[in-house]
Amino acid sequence: MPITRRRFLLSSALVGGGVLIGYSATRPSRHRRANDELAKAGENFVTSFLKIDPDNTVTVYVPHSEMGQGVHTSLSMMAADELDANWELVNIEQAPAIDLFANGDLVNGFAGEMGAPSFLAPLIAVSAVKIAEIGNLQTTGGSSSVRFTGEHSMRYAGAAARDMLIQCAANRWQVPAAECSTALSYVHHNASGQSLSYGELAADAALLEPSKEPTLKTRDQYNIMGKAISRNDIPAKVDGTAPFGLDAQPEDMLYAAIRLAPVFGTKLVSVDAGDVLSRRGIKKIVELEDSVAVVADSYWRAKMALADVKTEFEKSGNENVSSDSIFAQFDKTLAESDGDTDREIGDTDAAFESASDVIEANYRVPYLAHAPMEPMNCTVHLHEDGTAEVWTSTQDALGIKSRIASILGIAAEDTQFHHSYVGGGFGRRLPFTWNVIDHAALIAKEFNVPVKTVLSREDDMQQDYYRPAVASNFKAAFDSSGLVRAWQNRFTGPIQTPGASHIPYAIDNQSIRVVDGETHIPIAAWRSVDHSQQTFFTESFIDEVAHRAGKNPYQFRMDLLHEHPRHQRVLKTAAEAAGYGRDLPEGHALGIAVQESFGSVVAEIAEVSMDENMRPVVHKVTCAIDCGFAVNPDTAAAQIESGIIFGLTAAMYGEITIEGGRVAQNNFPDYEMVRMATTPEIDVHILESDNTLGGFGEPATPPLAAAVTNAIYILTGQRVRELPIKNHNFNKPSLAKA
Amino acid sequence: MANFKVNGQDKTLDIEPDMPLLWALRDELGLTGTKFGCGIAACGACTVHINGIAVRSCITPVSAIEGQEITTIEGLASAAAGSKTSSYEPINPTLTAVQQAWIDHQVPQCGYCQSGMIMAVSSLLAQNPNPSDEDIDSSITNVCRCGSYPRVRRAIRSLATA
Numbered sequence: 001m002p003i004t005r006r007r008f009l010l011s012s013a014l015v016g017g018g019v020l021i022g023y024s025a026t027r028p029s030r031h032r033r034a035n036d037e038l039a040k041a042g043e044n045f046v047t048s049f050l051k052i053d054p055d056n057t058v059t060v061y062v063p064h065s066e067m068g069q070g071v072h073t074s075l076s077m078m079a080a081d082e083l084d085a086n087w088e089l090v091n092i093e094q095a096p097a098i099d100l101f102a103n104g105d106l107v108n109g110f111a112g113e114m115g116a117p118s119f120l121a122p123l124i125a126v127s128a129v130k131i132a133e134i135g136n137l138q139t140t141g142g143s144s145s146v147r148f149t150g151e152h153s154m155r156y157a158g159a160a161a162r163d164m165l166i167q168c169a170a171n172r173w174q175v176p177a178a179e180c181s182t183a184l185s186y187v188h189h190n191a192s193g194q195s196l197s198y199g200e201l202a203a204d205a206a207l208l209e210p211s212k213e214p215t216l217k218t219r220d221q222y223n224i225m226g227k228a229i230s231r232n233d234i235p236a237k238v239d240g241t242a243p244f245g246l247d248a249q250p251e252d253m254l255y256a257a258i259r260l261a262p263v264f265g266t267k268l269v270s271v272d273a274g275d276v277l278s279r280r281g282i283k284k285i286v287e288l289e290d291s292v293a294v295v296a297d298s299y300w301r302a303k304m305a306l307a308d309v310k311t312e313f314e315k316s317g318n319e320n321v322s323s324d325s326i327f328a329q330f331d332k333t334l335a336e337s338d339g340d341t342d343r344e345i346g347d348t349d350a351a352f353e354s355a356s357d358v359i360e361a362n363y364r365v366p367y368l369a370h371a372p373m374e375p376m377n378c379t380v381h382l383h384e385d386g387t388a389e390v391w392t393s394t395q396d397a398l399g400i401k402s403r404i405a406s407i408l409g410i411a412a413e414d415t416q417f418h419h420s421y422v423g424g425g426f427g428r429r430l431p432f433t434w435n436v437i438d439h440a441a442l443i444a445k446e447f448n449v450p451v452k453t454v455l456s457r458e459d460d461m462q463q464d465y466y467r468p469a470v471a472s473n474f475k476a477a478f479d480s481s482g483l484v485r486a487w488q489n490r491f492t493g494p495i496q497t498p499g500a501s502h503i504p505y506a507i508d509n510q511s512i513r514v515v516d517g518e519t520h521i522p523i524a525a526w527r528s529v530d531h532s533q534q535t536f537f538t539e540s541f542i543d544e545v546a547h548r549a550g551k552n553p554y555q556f557r558m559d560l561l562h563e564h565p566r567h568q569r570v571l572k573t574a575a576e577a578a579g580y581g582r583d584l585p586e587g588h589a590l591g592i593a594v595q596e597s598f599g600s601v602v603a604e605i606a607e608v609s610m611d612e613n614m615r616p617v618v619h620k621v622t623c624a625i626d627c628g629f630a631v632n633p634d635t636a637a638a639q640i641e642s643g644i645i646f647g648l649t650a651a652m653y654g655e656i657t658i659e660g661g662r663v664a665q666n667n668f669p670d671y672e673m674v675r676m677a678t679t680p681e682i683d684v685h686i687l688e689s690d691n692t693l694g695g696f697g698e699p700a701t702p703p704l705a706a707a708v709t710n711a712i713y714i715l716t717g718q719r720v721r722e723l724p725i726k727n728h729n730f731n732k733p734s735l736a737k738a
Numbered sequence: 739m740a741n742f743k744v745n746g747q748d749k750t751l752d753i754e755p756d757m758p759l760l761w762a763l764r765d766e767l768g769l770t771g772t773k774f775g776c777g778i779a780a781c782g783a784c785t786v787h788i789n790g791i792a793v794r795s796c797i798t799p800v801s802a803i804e805g806q807e808i809t810t811i812e813g814l815a816s817a818a819a820g821s822k823t824s825s826y827e828p829i830n831p832t833l834t835a836v837q838q839a840w841i842d843h844q845v846p847q848c849g850y851c852q853s854g855m856i857m858a859v860s861s862l863l864a865q866n867p868n869p870s871d872e873d874i875d876s877s878i879t880n881v882c883r884c885g886s887y888p889r890v891r892r893a894i895r896s897l898a899t900a
Contacts, residue, residue: 239771
């Protein structure tokens with residue numbers, strides 16, 4: 001990374017928001033503000049994110065949501081290691097939802113990688129001025145916490161604080177700072193045998209300005225990073241004490257059950273509440289523009305009463321829209337529209353004209369819901385003095401706080417956000433997926449006690465912001481010697497993740513274009529975003545190309561990946577570990593897929609067989625990931641396991657269908673999940689490299705579907721071109737290929 | 739009036755007989771360790787023990803548990819203190835062997851489903867201290883959206899007695 005960028009990022013870490021348009025110099029540094037606003041007597045913020053107490057304990061403030069990815073622990077490890085802190089003396093705290101602890105480095109990181117993260121696109125589109133406000137988010141998404149906030153903020157904060165502590169000790173001892181060393185939360189001067197604890201130095205150190213270019217450790221100097229350290233959030237998650245948003249219990253709280261317009265985008269016309277208001281515990285019926293809520297002294301009473309409230313919503317013209325009509329519209333657009341350029345290389349038209357052989361295939365994926373285990377909820381208390389409190393599980397505490405404040409008509413500073421653990425995010429709790437948040441604020445406005453608004457599982461499934469349904473059509477051209485010479489791809493948009501449709505394979509002529517895929521169904525980021533569908537498409541069709549070329553799908557990929565050694569390395573590692581090319585149990589086959597996403601390159605090999613009913617059984621998934629470096633390897637492995645199972649659920653069962661303009665599915669029985677019995681053995685190989693850190697939360701999801709369907713093709717000769725797999729019937733092949 | 743025991747304490751609640759135990763525990767008694775996931779017994783996040791047996795509390799009306807003994811995640815360790823089965827053996831006053839195995843194997847991710855998962859597994863191991871993979875598959879049907887299943891299996895195996 002060039003030094004100018006480092007400086008830029010550091011100033012963002014330590015000096016305050018808005019550095020993207022460069023006015024940070026006039027503001028007080030963040031650690032000074034932290035000391036003014038947050039430190040209690042005797043406590044000192046040495047840099048923002050780090051507080052050192054006189055008893056030598058270090059507290060790391062983590063500006064990200066903990067949703068099981070282990071980010072509180074991983075980011076604390078990064079700061080503590082650079083600080084040379086004694087891990088036994090490190091406390092981990094959720095950073096409060098104030099702009100002091102915004103994590104705008106996520107935006108900076110994405111700016112370097114691919115423009116901006118998709119979930120921020122609506123903000124960025126507004127104006128350059130708005131870009132400054134992006135720094136005022138506390139967003140957790142894009143597999144970004146460790147590789148951006150950790151690398152660009154937490155490590156620098158730790159290293160800068162260490163420099164400041166050394167400088168303080170050197171001043172006291174009247175010795176050159178270069179003669180001092182640090183270890184386990186002490187500064188030592190070996191020549192004179194003197195030592196001071198960080199706790200003894202912190203008060204003076206906090207008066208120094210953090211260095212803008214502290215020296216970071218090299219990997220061989222790490223003492224904490226790279227070790228499998230137990231996550232600090234786990235003990236509370238085994239004894240029932242971990243607080244989630246839904247567990248908020250402020251005094252005098254009421255509960256709201258809400259019904260949103262079933263056809264997206266329609267307005268409420270009329271409500272017939274019958275005798276509902278006279279029932280036990282029912283306080284009020286709240287009519288909103290697009291919904292109706294029953295508020296009661298218990299969620300169950302509110303929910304039961306809501307079931308008896310009759311509602312009429314306006315017609316919008318979308319009442320006849322179905323999944324069939326949406327895909328028909330997609331096919332029509334794909335046939336008629338030239339679309340927009342995604343990637344053009346070489347002369348694809350000429351390659352098709354001179355082709356000796358051409359293959360075509362059309363692929364589809366359905367809408368998908370996020371379905372986090374914690375149903376969507378938000379508790380808001382608008383106090384009589386015009387201040388407010390908010391409790392909710394979110395991937396962006398600061399953004400949610402501002403959003404609710406604006407709906408309540410009060411200042412964000414007058415709104416207190418209460419953090420909790422997040423019971424699953426996967427993109428559902430990112431900015432711009434506001435529905436329950438907005439409604440909770442509007443309902444709470446009607447009361448002067450806290451109101452907890454809860455979406456039932458049914459509403460959660462029907463009122464999501466979905467992974468889009470997408471159609472993608474391919475053509476490939478071969479020359480007379482059987483070499484693949486052209487790759488043509490047309491798919492329905494929008495593009496949420498630039499580059500997800502690009503292939504790493506050395507094919508001279510490529511034409512990849514996107515056509516309009518807009519519908520009235522709300523969409524958003526879903527774990528791995530566009531990679532979830534694009535990797536299924538591209539890694540399936542390249543498999544078709546390999547088979548047509550008469551090549552082994554593994555060797556075919558390896559040959560065309562000569563410019564991508566990271567891809568080759570993970571493929572080779574996964575293939576060897578999975579036993580590729582060796583004898584498998586009878587009736588088993590291996591399917592391959594590889595994809596780079598969020599800075600990591602992942603190969604997955606699925607071992608699959610067909611049971612006696614010709615249903616696929618996934619026995620094992622072998623995964624190799626080049627992530628640069630894994631800060632907490634066990635947490636990283638858990639994220640890989642998680643991403644694979646998330647991808648397997650989508651591949652096997654995942655399908656949200658539209659009927660009558662609304663979602664047809666209701667609850668888990670019709671949106672089935674992989675469970676214990678259907679979980680394969682998972683073998684994870686984490687490969688380190690000199691590359692910058694890659695993400696872990698998402699990259700394991702994309703390759704899974706194609707790995708499974710590529711294996712099914714070998715077993716049955718049937719190519720799965722539409723997900724989910726549950727919708728396909730497979731026949732016993734007359735001639736199974738090995 | 740609904741009368742039942744929760745974590746060793748007698749409770750009398752003036753609630754409707756058809757109120758599911760889940761909501762009596764969460765909203766009436768403030769025991770939020772038991773989670774709402776689906777409301778139709780499809781996910782297991784709400785699993786508690788009734789007389790030591792795992793039951794999904796979201797579809798169990800309080801009228802069906804009159805006078806019975808309920809154990810929730812908050813009371814698992816103290817319930818274990820009075821039990822003779824190994825998986826219930828509390829290793830300290832607040833954690834059972836199952837809970838400790840969950841920490842040792844770093845099982846939870848988001849953690850939302852894990853109260854139910856731990857209650858289901860504790861009940862399984864109390865009845866079948868050495869379950870086969872098939873036993874695990876057929877009795878642990880809880881949904882974990884984060885996919886902690888491989889670690890759940892590892893933790894159960896570490897607790898199996900044979």
